[in-house]
Amino acid sequence: MMPGSAPPPAAGSGMFVPTQTAGTVLCCMCGVSMQPNPANMCARCLRxxxxxxxxxxxxxxxxxxxxxxxxxxxxxxxxxxxxxxxxxxxxxxxxxxxxxxxxxxxxxxxxxxxxxxxxxxxxxxxxxxxxxxxxxxxxxxxxxxxxxxxxLCDSCARAQANPDQWVAVVQLRQHVPHRRTFLYLEQLLIKHGQAALAIRVASAPGGLDFFFGSRSHAARLVDFLGTVAPIQTNTAKQLVSHDTKSFIYNYKYTFSVEICPICREDLIALSPKASRDLGGLGPLVLCIKVTNAIALLDPLTLRVHHLEEKKYRVYNFKAALTSKQLVEYMVLDIEQESPEITVDGSRYQLAYAQVARMSDFGKNDTVFTVRTHLGHLLSPGDLALGYDLYGANMNDDDMDKALLRQTLPEVILVKKSYEKRPRTRRWKLKRLPIEEDLGNKAKGEEDKRADEYSKFILELERDPEMRFNVNLYKDEDYRSEMASTIGDDVPTVPIEELIEDLSLGDDEEDEEEEDSAPAGMVE
Incomplete structure (x- = not known):
């Protein structure tokens, strides 16, 4: 306030206070009142x-x-x-x-x-x-x-003209009597887009063949497989043609990739040398996880050892019993031995359990008392799957050596079993476009693969850690009234883990266009 000037009137003094209003001018073209701008024209005339x-x-x-x-x-x-x-x-x-x-x-x-x-x-x-x-x-x-x-792009045009016109092929194999590993790898390839550049994917005995139009694309797939599974790779190339004047050579490359034959839930009998080198682990261990290393669990001591592929090739042991030989047991009683602990990201608890084979009910009263690592999951009356060492007929040298060293348990429980009830699911999986060789497919192969796929679906529902690496999509055809009632303890997939399947044209957008006007005059 300048010296000598009068102070502003106080509120409520009754004096008139003029309010400041924005000035307006008339448009130079149509005479409409508007706010001033450098053109002196309204929005309608300017447009x-x-x-x-x-x-x-x-x-x-x-x-x-x-x-x-x-x-x-x-x-x-x-x-x-x-x-x-x-x-x-x-x-x-x-x-x-x-x-x-x-x-x-x-x-x-x-x-x-x-x-x-x-x-x-x-x-x-x-x-x-x-x-x-x-x-x-x-x-x-x-x-x-x-x-x-x-x-068609250049690579697709060559593939359409001649499907055998490929530059590199990845021959992925695993010598096991099931395809569980390939079902899981298929979902990993879809999630990370590693098979998107393949010209075609063909089914082969014991595995899959991926054909590529570039050697670098095949090498990228091999590098990815080495991060998710223990593999052994061999490469070869064959001369197709060459130009002696310009020294240009055309080759076909072959990448032979063999996956370790050890799978999750396999029972392994370690040799005395392998058990000694692994710090006295075993001699009977369970494979609980397979990534670029094999995680082996001693179910009697809860010790875990991670075995890399190079070290596995030193011992080169095989699975004594696989998941196809699991037997269903009824848990009659269970007594916890130690508190629950977390080992390698998974929870375990040692306990003593009395179990009986489901096939023995009504025939005999054979009951087994076993030590198990599933004390946190099992309760009296539950069903469990395990390996029957009491009545198993095995032809394994390491298992015979283990029998000589110590008395082995009669039963090794592997996982909890749930009552099988047919039901619809609110989720689905995407599949790779795999070309099947219908001429060489064995009788009953289709039913066998359908059964393996249904077991893989059940495994996804049971294992949250396994679902973390897989994309599950919402099934638009799912209707809740069609789903059968299941028990509260039966594992299901939470809806928060599902992904919306991308589809074009689900919702129609409005096509309203805004009128153009000078900046500052348009909302």
Whole structure:
């Protein structure tokens, strides 16, 4: 306040206080009252005389490969993108980059507008901005429609012309009588997109064959397999053709990948040398986890040892009993021996249990008292799966040596069993497009694979750690009233772990366009 000036009137003094209002002017074209701007024109008149979208194309074309779902990025690169994905939006906006730069129009926003999935049209709604008439900035929406032209990319065209025209193949094998490992690896490959570059995937005796159009793509798959499973790899190449003048050689590469034959829940009898080198582990151990190393658990002491693939090849032991030889038992009584502990991320508790084979009920009164690591899971009346060493007929040298060293338990329990009830599930899995050799398929192979797949589904429901590495998708056809009633203790998959399956055209968006006006006048 300046010296000598009067102080402002106090509130409630009764003096009149003028309020400040925004000044308005008349439009120089139509005379409408408006807020002043450098052009002295209202939004309607300015829009009628200036069109910032003039020269911006409303129609364009994009090339799409239907086999590998990739789009052509001129001049020769192909980029993979899903429907209405950020990657696809970036590809389409690149087609409009030069026209917008030539017209000095900036892009302030872009979004997809719904179009039918089979219409071969992609529609965008752009929001453009440009400075006009004495510094006035106009914003205006502009629709662009892209016509999708189908054309095979170079690698897919070669594969269609000759399916055997591959450059590298990965022959993945495991010498076990089941396909549990390949069902799990299939989900890992889908989640991480490692098999997306394969020209085709073919079923083979004992495994799968992945054909690639580039050696680097096959090598990438082999590197990924080495991080998720203990493997042994051999490589070979065969000369196809060469040019003596330019010294250009064309080869076909073969990667032979063998997965360790030890699987989860296998019972292993360690040799005296292996048991001694592993710190007195065993001699009977269970395989509880298989990653790039094998996790072996002594069920009587809760000791765990991780065996890498190179060290496994030194001992090269086999599974004495596999999961196909599990026997179902009824738990009659159980007594905890020690408190519950966590070993290698999993919970265990030593306990003594009295069990009887389900097949013996009504025939004899044979009861076994065993020591188990499942004391935290089992209660009297529960069912459990285990290995019957009392009546098993095994032809294993290491098992015979173990019998000479000490008295082995009559039963080794492996996991809790749940009552089998048919029910529908609210989730589903994606599968790889595997080519089956129908001519060489054995009789009953289809039923065997269906049974293995159903057991794999049950294993996913039971093991949360296993589900963590797999993508489970919501089944849109699931109806809760069709699901049968199951017990409270039967494991199920929480709905929070499910992923929405991407589908185009589920919800139709509104196509309202906003009127263009000077910046500061548009909401």
């Amino acid at each position: 009628a005389r200036v069109d910032i979208t003039e020269g911006v194309p409303r129609h364009a074309a994009v090339v799409y490969c239907p086999d590998c779902t990739s789009y052509l990025q001129p001049p020769r690169s192909w980029l993979r993108a899903g429907p209405e994905s950020p990657e696809l939006l970036q590809i389409l906006l690149r087609r409009l980059k030069h026209p917008l730069a030539r017209l000095r129009v900036s892009l302030s926003g872009a979004e997809f507008v719904f179009s039918e999935p089979h219409s071969k049209r992609l529609r965008l709604k752009l929001r453009l901005r440009r400075e006009v008439l004495n510094g006035i900035v106009l914003e205006q929406t502009h629709p662009v429609e892209f016509t999708v032209h189908d054309r």
